[in-house]
Amino acid sequence: MAVVGAVCALLCAAAPASGQARAELAARIDSLDRVALSQRARLAQLDSMAEARRRAIVMDTTRIGPFLLVDPDTADNARAAEAIAAVWSQYSAVAGEGAARIAGATVTSSPPQSFGTLAQAYSFNPGIWGGLDRERAAHVVVRSALTDALPSDVRDWLLGARVTLRPDNTQAYRELATAHSHSARACYDGDTAACIVTLGLVDPGADWERWYTPDELRAQVAQRVRPMDAAYACANDGDHEACLQALRALHGALPPVGGGARAGLLAHALGEGGPGSFERLFAPAPDVGSRIAHAAGTSLDVVIDGWRARLDEARPDMRAGVIDAGVWTVVWLAALALLATRSTRWRIG
């Protein structure tokens, strides 16, 4: 009301007017006040309606392995539970006793405002990603929970990628084949030690020299810095120290291959290690490489060689796809040609 009074005083001072004009101004100010009040009343009404809706929802809690699915009791909830159970069955053997580390992880497909206390729950929502179906949404939930439970050094090493048992090795192959890094090229050519360096399992060196040559570092600066920036000059004049400083200002050189390839290595190690391999990641170990070797139950070199073999198997083979396609295409062509010959010429009228 103090504000209303001040506005009234201001208006009255600005426009000394007749009694009728003053009455009109007062009416307008009253109406403004009423609008504000009605808006506040409307908000309060919405709040109470939302609260009533929250109370009306019958929540159902379903336990699926280590997960707790908390959702309204609907048919959708039952299908979400089925999808998570199906995906968890693929991961449960690998997780072994490590499942206890994610015990009680809450999953929900309801919007967060339905129950504020579960804001940290894993979201199961096939709709969020458009075409993503229930199975993929369940994969996201299970993989996210397992990733969050990882030892922090392994989680950091993954560069934001999630634990998976179905890595995209084709993409990793592409990444390795096109990486502008001497260690990645050596890894591509089958050098196991170079793969260990490329995957960031050992220190790349203070100046990232185990990953990149000075020329390769300069090329990275040229890519990451705008031409008008001072740091860009090092790419042209070949001042290696200046390039190193530029990269340090950019929080370091980018690894030759990203998190997807690293997640692929972890997936291979978990697969090789079999039941309980996930739990073995938590055994005391000096570094990530040792953890991975421990999980796989073999030496790191063997794990890396196996991973490289998987990448070679996943190499995109354009010719093979066409040959497969050709065989089936001939079969379908014959069927369609047969269909076409069954039409009749007698169609007049």
Next chain:
Amino acid sequence: MRSEMTQMLRLQWQSSRWLLLVLAVICIGLPQASVRLALWVGGDDVLASGRLLAQLGSTSGLYPFLAAITGALVALTAWNWDHRTGHVYALSLPVSRTQYALLKLWAGAVVMLVPVLAIWAGAWIATAMTTLPSGLRAYPFAFGARFLLAALLVYATVFALASGTIRTTLIVTGVFCVLFIGGSIAVPWIESQFGVDLISPTQVLGEAFTSWPGPFRVFGGSWLLIDV
């Protein structure tokens, strides 16, 4: 028989030559345009491989579309003058309907080699005139073969559809659309009402495009002209 094949080929050529010319120009130009665009966007520095692949991937969706258009248009031109003249011409020929349809199928497939050879040439020229970044290879032959198979499949499908009357074609297409749209709406509703899992038309179509022996699996593969 040879003269009948020649006559049918000549007839097919006459009815579709301008269309084939346009398609050939597009087919020879598109691979070159997409490779040039990828090089322009990706840059010519040593780190360009990844960007080049990403850019080529973003335009690779045009090729299956072009293959489908090529196959469909050639199939439609094959039956166009039959439909226009009420199939009188076919009735006047001393060949069986089966033989007539096969001759027509053969003639259409042969003239479709014009755009297919054009895209092959376009892909070959585009990659031969480009210095690829390290780690990348060109696959113009496999790319052209994929285009040929995809175009042939659509050609045969539309040819079979168009071999009937326009009414039959419309009925078949209409029933397919109704089943697809109706099914896409009905299946989720039935699933949510009765708590059952059904196969939706979208899934069936998806399978046809992504797995053997789905007829359109060739469309689901990689259409990259350049890859690792």
